[in-house]
Amino acid sequence: MTTDLDAYWMxxxxxxxxxxAPRLLSKASGMHxxxxxxxxxxxxxxxxxxxxxxxxxxxxVEAIRAQALELDFAPPFNMAHPKAFELAERLVxxxxxxxxxxxxxxxxxxxxxxxxxxxxxxxxxxxxxxxxRLIGRERGYHGVNFGGISVGGMVANRKMFGSxxxxxxxxxxxxxxxxxxxxxxxxxxxxxLADDLERLVALHDASTIAAVIVEPVAGSTGVLxxxxxxxxxxxxxxxxxxxxxxxxxxxxxxxxxxxxxAAQRFGVTPDLMTVAKGLTNGCVPMGAxxxxxxxxxxxxxxxxxxxxxxHGYTYxxxxxxCAAALGTLDTYAEEGLLTRASEMEAYFADxxxxxxxLPHVIDIRNIGxxxxxxxAPIDGSPGKRAFDIFLECWERGVLIRTTGDTVALSPxxxxxxxxxxxxxxTLADALKRAG
Ligand SMILES: Cc1ncc(COP(=O)(O)O)c(C=O)c1O
Numbered sequence: 001m002t003t004d005l006d007a008y009w010m011x012x013x014x015x016x017x018x019x020x021a022p023r024l025l026s027k028a029s030g031m032h033x034x035x036x037x038x039x040x041x042x043x044x045x046x047x048x049x050x051x052x053x054x055x056x057x058x059x060x061v062e063a064i065r066a067q068a069l070e071l072d073f074a075p076p077f078n079m080a081h082p083k084a085f086e087l088a089e090r091l092v093x094x095x096x097x098x099x100x101x102x103x104x105x106x107x108x109x110x111x112x113x114x115x116x117x118x119x120x121x122x123x124x125x126x127x128x129x130x131x132x133r134l135i136g137r138e139r140g141y142h143g144v145n146f147g148g149i150s151v152g153g154m155v156a157n158r159k160m161f162g163s164x165x166x167x168x169x170x171x172x173x174x175x176x177x178x179x180x181x182x183x184x185x186x187x188x189x190x191x192x193l194a195d196d197l198e199r200l201v202a203l204h205d206a207s208t209i210a211a212v213i214v215e216p217v218a219g220s221t222g223v224l225x226x227x228x229x230x231x232x233x234x235x236x237x238x239x240x241x242x243x244x245x246x247x248x249x250x251x252x253x254x255x256x257x258x259x260x261x262a263a264q265r266f267g268v269t270p271d272l273m274t275v276a277k278g279l280t281n282g283c284v285p286m287g288a289x290x291x292x293x294x295x296x297x298x299x300x301x302x303x304x305x306x307x308x309x310x311h312g313y314t315y316x317x318x319x320x321x322c323a324a325a326l327g328t329l330d331t332y333a334e335e336g337l338l339t340r341a342s343e344m345e346a347y348f349a350d351x352x353x354x355x356x357x358l359p360h361v362i363d364i365r366n367i368g369x370x371x372x373x374x375x376a377p378i379d380g381s382p383g384k385r386a387f388d389i390f391l392e393c394w395e396r397g398v399l400i401r402t403t404g405d406t407v408a409l410s411p412x413x414x415x416x417x418x419x420x421x422x423x424x425x426t427l428a429d430a431l432k433r434a435g
Pocket of ligand 1: 110249
């Protein structure tokens with residue numbers, strides 16, 4: 001086992017603190033991780049919102065193994081391999097009607113960059129080159145590349161990195177605990193916050209705006225649900241002004257909210273949709289952007305021998321990723337996992353909301369198999385209360401995640417009621433101790 005922790009600069013981690021007391025994982029199966037010492041840890045966050053079918057699923061493992069033997073790599077520019085097409089056909093059977101073109105990437109961040117570029121290029125290709133402005137939302141998370149942090153709205157992810165993209169603006173976030181705290185499922189108040197887009201249209205003029213990007217359920221910023229009617233209103237305003245609506249479904253895609261995609265759960269279809277994570281069950285890096293037919297078709301002009309969209313990655317549609325994704329889709333289908341969160345939602349919600357009244361709990365939010373428990377911050381030390389709870393749960397054999405002072409839960413979709421009880425029971429004990 002590695003003993004020197006020095007060389008590895010860890011992502012999104014308090015490196016110095018981690019290296020004083022490392023938390024290592026060396027094995028995983030089903031709902032569990034194991035540490036190198038053999039301690040079992042229940043996975044309350046599907047790895048990082050990605051291992052939706054649970055760990056080390058045989059069909060996926062076998063698909064990757066067989067693919068590595070058969071075809072390790074094929075160039076994706078002007079060449080292809082059959083599984084990239086097979087996967088695309090399978091995926092568009094699952095997406096909301098109309099989102100029937102697939103562009104492959106390798107991560108959520110790359111999917112976001114791809115969708116933003118597609119939106120701007122689409123308007124230009126159809127003769128409205130003035131539509132270059134991108135609109136995000138406060139508290140949004142769209143990965144870590146320059147486009148994503150520009151439309152994103154989490155200050156810590158932005159403040160160190162200069163002026164970012166120009167021509168970006170943000171609508172208001174939807175977090176409103178004064179009116180919506182402890183809502184079960186979608187909160188009642190706040191549909192009118194979508195009208196903030198009208199404010200930006202009035203300021204910039206619709207003729208300058210290419211697209212609006214939002215997460216249907218904001219995850220990284222602390223599990224914020226769309227108020228009832230909010231997404232519908234956003235869709236209507238986009239339609240009115242010819243603005244493309246992009247849903248970033250990197251965490252909500254592949255069953256997290258109880259339907260294959262949150263767009264279906266909420267009954268609102270975007271023009272472009274970004275995914276990653278659950279696409280391959282987290283086993284091999286892969287992302288994708290789904291586009292409506294008419295967006296794709298606008299590019300299919302000009303001489304046929306010329307590239308239509310100057311964008312793509314060396315590893316777009318990588319054979320191992322395609323194989324992993326096909327094995328993942330088989331596993332989801334065989335076990336009904338893309339709708340299982342809706343069967344578990346009521347039990348999960350009851351368990352989560354039983355934490356109301358425990359020390360420092362100021363809000364609880366839930367949908368499908370996503371939960372957010374917001375804690376009152378310690379004066380002068382934002383984030384510390386939740387992080388202490390995370391450490392306590394880790395010691396007691398449950399992996400949770402925190403963002404700011406919100407505990408976020410997103411367990412594998414194979415979770416049983418006993419596992420729900422263990423996660424929530426451990427969290428309750430930790431909260432009581434912290435009190
Ligand atoms: C909504 C959303 N978009 C984009 C990303 C970035 O994905 P990745 O870390 O794969 O680049 C994430 C990651 O959590 C996400 O939650």
